Amino acid sequence: MQIVILNDAAAVAAYGANIFSTQLQKKPTSVLGLATGSTPVALYQELITKNKAGEISFSQATTFNLDEYLGLTGDHPQSYRYFMNEQLFSHIDINKDNTFVPSGDALNPITACKEYENKIVAAGGVDVQLLGIGRNGHIGFNEPSSGLCSRTRVKTLTKATVDDNARFFAEGEYQPHLSITMGIGTILEAKKVVLLATGENKAHAVHAMIEGPLMAKCPASALQLHKDAVIVIDKAAASKLEDLEFYQHIEAENQKLQTRLSSL
Numbered sequence: 179m180q181i182v183i184l185n186d187a188a189a190v191a192a193y194g195a196n197i198f199s200t201q202l203q204k205k206p207t208s209v210l211g212l213a214t215g216s217t218p219v220a221l222y223q224e225l226i227t228k229n230k231a232g233e234i235s236f237s238q239a240t241t242f243n244l245d246e247y248l249g250l251t252g253d254h255p256q257s258y259r260y261f262m263n264e265q266l267f268s269h270i271d272i273n274k275d276n277t278f279v280p281s282g283d284a285l286n287p288i289t290a291c292k293e294y295e296n297k298i299v300a301a302g303g304v305d306v307q308l309l310g311i312g313r314n315g316h317i318g319f320n321e322p323s324s325g326l327c328s329r330t331r332v333k334t335l336t337k338a339t340v341d342d343n344a345r346f347f348a349e350g351e352y353q354p355h356l357s358i359t360m361g362i363g364t365i366l367e368a369k370k371v372v373l374l375a376t377g378e379n380k381a382h383a384v385h386a387m388i389e390g391p392l393m394a395k396c397p398a399s400a401l402q403l404h405k406d407a408v409i410v411i412d413k414a415a416a417s418k419l420e421d422l423e424f425y426q427h428i429e430a431e432n433q434k435l436q437t438r439l440s441s442l
């Protein structure tokens with residue numbers, strides 16, 4: 179794992195956006211794995227700005243989102259499809275036909291999950307997967323106890339996740355307790371994964387992900403198995419890390435190495 183600790187949420191978003199823009203510049207036909215939640219919003223804003231400035235183009239890119247609420251149609255304001263249109267897709271030069279979000283209104287969700295996996299494979303696999311993390315260590319909607327090799331499937335949300343996400347729903351509005359999510363095994367197949375976490379309320383999950391044992395109780399700990407996982411966090415989210423100074427030292431050495439390599 180590469181652990182990048184930055185001063186604040188704005189720096190985290192800028193760092194993450196840079197990974198995605200570099201990827202698109204290198205490979206315009208990239209397959210990008212995208213995430214919802216409040217954390218990626220600032221990163222999406224950076225990407226919109228870069229797209230409008232002509233620095234990057236999504237015109238040949240394909241995207242796959244991690245998850246969706248089961249029971250919401252894509253035009254429901256709380257669906258993740260709607261979120262992605264609002265926060266990113268409607269503001270960039272992407273062909274919306276090349277943007278994929280699991281179908282929350284699929285007649286047969288089990289078949290829809292298999293089809294989603296097939297589409298990812300047919301697209302050549304995900305080049306870079308963006309992730310956030312839930313307070314309980316979930317990634318996508320892979321809640322604690324999720325199989326570490328799991329595939330895209332229907333998952334029941336924990337009460338903690340339902341409560342955390344209740345802020346997005348109006349009082350009395352129907353809030354789904356089920357989801358379709360890429361599995362942990364699906365996520366681990368992305369060539370690179372970039373997880374962003376900011377704020378003190380994520381510090382416990384970040385500690386469990388990086389320093390805890392590999393375990394289904396903290397689904398994000400599965401990233402310890404990934405060959406190219408970049409964890410980008412602010413100081414608040416890093417505040418419970420036991421070896422914080424060591425990670426900062428490694429990153430400083432990484433920077434020096436990069437500088438040396440770029441001058442070759």
Ligand SMILES: N[C@@H]1[C@@H](O)[C@H](O)[C@@H](COP(=O)(O)O)O[C@@H]1O
Pocket residue numbers: 213214215216217218244245309310311312313316317318319339343
């Ligand atoms: N399914 C999403 C996750 O993909 C996201 O990482 C998490 C954290 O969201 P936030 O960034 O708002 O804390 O929320 C939801 O549960």
